[in-house]
Amino acid sequence: MEHCRKIDLPKIQDSRGNLTFLEGDAHIPFDIKRVYYLYDVPGGSDRGAHAHRNLxxxxxxxxxxxxxxxxxxxxxxxxxxxxxxxxxxxxxxMWRYLDNFSSGAVCLVLASERYDEMDYIRDHDQFLKEAAQLR
Incomplete structure (x- = not known):
């Protein structure tokens, strides 16, 4: 858990509007190979509820x-x-899920690898077994 953390990104303020940028292997600790985003999540819904072995x-x-x-x-x-x-x-x-979405929320996700279904752990009990083996 100690490796997961909040990372502040550069914020360039300007009267015409602010600009924030990020670069893989500079601002975040991996090279970006995939980008996706979640939007139009209905109120009361959650997303995620899985882990990744390597991502x-x-x-x-x-x-x-x-x-x-x-x-x-x-x-x-x-x-x-x-x-x-x-x-x-x-x-x-890390087992993760997202909830408490506000109206109009957009979640951007940057990923270190392309989509690979074999990297997913979708069963929480299986995740707990694999996580215990790593401790």
């Missing part, structure tokens, strides 16, 4: 807000994302 991710609230809950199988931590100039780095073997 690194960085999650940003581009608009609106939502909560990200991470668990290493022992400890759990909730992050509230509500600004586009910081995000949460998610290391491999």
């Amino acid at each position: 690194h991710q960085f999650m940003i609230a581009m608009s609106g807000s939502f909560d990200l809950v991470l668990s290493d199988g022992v400890k759990e931590q909730r992050f509230h994302l509500n600004r586009s100039y910081f995000g949460i780095y998610i290391c491999p073997m």
Whole structure:
């Protein structure tokens, strides 16, 4: 859990509007190979509820807000994302889910690898077994 953390991104303020940028292997600890985003999530819904064996991710609230809950199988931590100039780095073997989406929320996810279904752990009991083996 100690490797997962909030990362502040550069914020260039200007009277015409602010600009934030990020670069893989500079602002976040991996090279970006895939980008996807979640939007139009109905009120009361949650997303995620899985872990990745090898994938690194960085999650940003581009608009609106939502909560990200991470668990290493022992400890759990909730992050509230509500600004586009910081995000949460998610290391491999973290169970995650997102909830508490505001109306119009957009969640941007940067990933270290292309989509690979074999990297997913979708059963929580299986995740707990694999996580315990890593301790």
